[in-house]
Amino acid sequence: QVHLVESGGGVVQPGESLRLSCAASGFTFSGYGMHWVRQAPGKGLEWVAFLRHDGSNENHADSVTGRFTISRDNSKNTLYLQMNSLRVEDTAVYYCARDFHNSGNDYWGQGTLVTVSS
């Protein structure tokens, strides 16, 4: 079955960097677009970024443009989110999610917590 496992979260100071990973299994990873979605503590969901199955045509939320970069390694079945210049407001659980025919996200990981604090 489809399985998505995020890792790489932790506690960092403002201005620092972090790279999240999402290991995929149970499906042909190279055939699907992938997304990152985040959720600040006690808050709602916020879409963060998308990358097509072949690594082309990435999109980012305005709040992270210029600071976060989504990428993937199809040979390793892994999605990444490089987060630079982190801010306190980036504190959240970060989920990776599979694209469903550009009509939503059908499978989600369990999330990884990123805390940005001085």
Add this chain to the structure above:
Amino acid sequence: AIQMTQSPSSLSASVGDRVTITCRASQGIRNDLGWYQQKPGKAPKFLIYSTSTLHSEVPSRFSGSGSGTDFTLTISSLQPEDFATYYCLQDYTYPWTFGQGTKVEIK
């Protein structure tokens, strides 16, 4: 970016009640809207896509309707496992945007 406004932000209901949640887009999004259910400490669950199509194994008591800017999620007979927070998501254009959520609580 397209703004998605959900209402109400929370509601109290009893088992067996009919529940309706609405989502309004700041501009037309055709029928490119989905609904998600999230329980505390868990990842969201995909319920409905393209306004009204149920994802696999989603119970038929869930339904969606609407088009353009106004959309509705209806639970025809609320079950104990349905107490959760529900989110709409527009996938008409990037950046995708979620509604702020509706928490369905036990009355």
